[in-house]
C-alpha cells in the first residue's frame with residue numbers, strides 16, 4: 001500500500017484537532033491490556049508513542065479474571081505486580097469435582113506459583129497509569145477508520161467515535177494493531193482471521209454467594225448438559241463475590257436475548273446446587289471463537305493480542321497471552337528503531353504465532369473436555385484426569401503451560417538448548433531478574449557463579465551473577481534466553497547475539513546491515529531490510545533524554 005501524498009496536508013490540520021502532525025515512533029491502536037503494555041514499554045524506552053481507542057473511557061467490564069505466573073513476572077519487571085498482588089486472591093488449588101479431591105498447584109518455576117484472581121479492569125488500570133507515567137499519550141473516543149503504509153511510514157486516519165468532528169491523520173514509523181477480536185487494523189491490512197465459533201451463548205457473571213467454595217480454589221463442575229466455573233474475588237472464607245462462567249447446551253440462545261438474574265442463578269444451581277446466590281452483579285452472554293491470523297506482521301504494522309488470536313476463556317489465557325505478545329514486541333520495535341536489523345521484527349510472528357497456536361489448542365481441548373455430551377467420553381475423562389494430573393511430569397507440563405512458565409521460543413540451528421527458554425527463575429546473588437529489569441530494562445548478562453566478579457554494566461547490557469551451577473546467559477528484555485554459554489560455546493559468544501538483536505556492538509560500533517549472528521526464522525510477509533535512524537534502543541543512559549523528547553512529540 002502506498003501513502004497518499006495528500007496526507008501531508010491533512011496532517012498540517014491535524015495538530016489543532018489533537019492528531020499528530022509530526023511522525024511518531026509508534027502508534028498503538030487499542031487501549032486494552034495488549035496495547036497499553038506495548039505503549040508503556042515503548043514510552044519507557046524513550047520512544048514517542050500515542051495510543052488510540054474508540055471507547056470514550058476505559059472499559060469497566062469484568063472480562064479476564066486471572067493473571068498467570070508469567071504475566072505477574074512481566075508486571076513485576078514493570079513495578080506493577082505488588083499493588084495487584086495486594087488486591088487479588090492467589091488461587092493455588094483446582095477442584096474439578098473428581099475423585100481424590102482438589103489438586104494443589106505444583107511448585108512452578110516462578111516467584112508467583114499461583115494464578116492471581118483480579119478483575120481485568122484493575123490490570124488495565126495499572127497498565128494505563130504506567131503507560132501515561134512513562135509518557136505515552138492515550139487518546140480515547142478516537143476510532144481508526146483507514147490505514148496506508150509505504151516503506152518508511154504508516155498513515156492512520158481516525159474519526160471521533162461521537163461522530164462529531166472531522167477526520168484526523170496520524171503518522172508513525174510503526175503501528176501496533178492491538179484493537180481486539182474485531183480488529184479494524186487487521187482488516188485494513190488485509191489479514192484473514194480464519195477459525196470458527198466453538199461455544200455459543202456462554203454466560204459470564206459476577207455473583208455474591210453465601211456458600212461459595214473457599215477462596216484460593218478454582219472450582220469446576222460438569223453435568224451432562226454443561227459446566228459451571230467459580231472463583232473467588234475475596235480472600236476471606238465465607239460469603240463474597242465470585243466470577244462465574246457457565247455453559248448449558250439446552251440454553252444456546254442468540255447473544256441479544258436479555259439475561260435475567262434468574263437464569264444466572266438457575267444455571268449455577270444446576271451445576272452446584274449448594275452455592276446460595278445472594279446477588280447477581282455484572283453479567284453477559286458471549287460466544288467463544290477459535291481464530292488466529294497467519295501473519296503477525298504486514299510491513300510496518302504488527303498485530304498482537306486478541307487482534308491476532310482468540311480462543312475459549314477456559315484456562316484464562318486471553319489477556320495473559322496479549323500482554324506477553326506486547327512485551328515481546330515492544331523491545332523489538334525499540335531495537336529496530338534504534339538500528340537493529342529489520343528481521344528482528346519478523347521474529348514477532350515466528351515466536352508468538354506458535355505460542356498463540358498452543359494457547360488455542362490448550363484452551364480448546366479444555367473447553368471440549370468440559371462440554372462433551374458423550375457419556376463414554378465423560379467417563380473416560382473422569383477416570384483418566386485424576387490419574388494424569390497427579391503424575392508430576394504430566395501435571396507440571398499442564399500447569400506450566402497454562403501458567404506460561406514452560407513457554408519457549410524456537411531456537412536456531414546449533415544454538416544451546418536453553419536458548420528460547422525463560423530465565424526469570426534463575427537465582428541471582430542479588431535480587432531477581434524481574435527486579436533487575438524493573439530498574440534497568442534491557443539485555444542482562446547473567447554470569448556463572450565461579451566468575452570472580454561481574455564485569456561492569458556497559459550499556460546496553462546489565463551484568464549480574466547467578467548462585468547455582470548454571471551457565472552464563474544472555475537474557476533478552478522480555479526475560480527469554482538469547483544465548484547460553486554451555487560447553488562448546490565461545491565464552492563471549494553472547495557478543496554476536498547481542499549485536500544481532502540490537503544492531504550495535506557492546507563497544508558502541510554498529511554492525512553490518514544484516515547483523516552477525518543467526519537470523520531466526522522469519523515471517524513470510526516482511527518488507528526488505530530497513531534500518532532505523534536513531535541510536536541503540538536498549539541503551540540505558542540514552543533513555544532519559546529520549547523519554548523527555550518522546551513525551552513532547554506524543555502530543556496531548
Ligand SMILES: Cc1cc2nc3c(=O)[nH]c(=O)nc-3n(C[C@H](O)[C@H](O)[C@H](O)COP(=O)(O)OP(=O)(O)OC[C@H]3O[C@@H](n4cnc5c(N)ncnc54)[C@H](O)[C@@H]3O)c2cc1C
Nearest residue numbers: 030032033034054063064144179180305306316317318319
Ligand atoms: C465477554 C468476555 C469474557 C472474557 N473472559 C475472559 C476470561 O475469563 N479470561 C481471559 O483470559 N480472557 C477473557 N476474555 C478475553 C480477554 O478479555 C481478552 O483476551 C483481552 O482483553 C485482550 O486484550 P486486547 O488488549 O488484545 O484486546 P481488547 O481488550 O479487546 O482491547 C482492544 C481495544 O481496542 C479498541 N478498538 C477496537 N477497534 C478500534 C478502532 N477501530 N479504533 C480504535 N480503537 C479500537 C477497543 O475499544 C478496545 O478497548 C474475555 C473476553 C470477553 C469479550
